[in-house]
Amino acid sequence: MVLDSLQFKAMESGVKAMYLKQQVHTQNIANLDTPDYKTKTFSFKNTLENQISLSDKKDTTEYNFEAEVGEKDNVEVLVDGNNVDIETENIELYSAYIQSAAIIQKMNSVISDYRYVLTNSNFK
Numbered sequence: 001m002v003l004d005s006l007q008f009k010a011m012e013s014g015v016k017a018m019y020l021k022q023q024v025h026t027q028n029i030a031n032l033d034t035p036d037y038k039t040k041t042f043s044f045k046n047t048l049e050n051q052i053s054l055s056d057k058k059d060t061t062e063y064n065f066e067a068e069v070g071e072k073d074n075v076e077v078l079v080d081g082n083n084v085d086i087e088t089e090n091i092e093l094y095s096a097y098i099q100s101a102a103i104i105q106k107m108n109s110v111i112s113d114y115r116y117v118l119t120n121s122n123f124k
Helices: 004-029 085-119
Strands: 038-054 057-073
Touching: 004 038, 004 057, 004 085
Parallel strands: none
Antiparallel strands: 038 057
């Protein structure tokens, strides 16, 4: 089934990661005037691992996704100890929005292709 495919799972994880990234940058923007607030950072790693099962000699491919939220404390932008750079945060927020929109568009395209095949084929 398409929703269980490795490709679709990867896209689903990408959308979830971009949602988390948007939340992190939105939180940073909301805390722009909070004294001593340290900017949160977000990183998303995806690792494609190829594992061979010795018991049945089949190739199985798995994605391992890791999202990490950290703190940026090496840069001070404001006098009150807050290190939120509003321009960087806005750019990162918009970048996450564009990436998630692109992934969702691709997911819709895949679903649309399957819908077309299922509605326009004669299964007898």
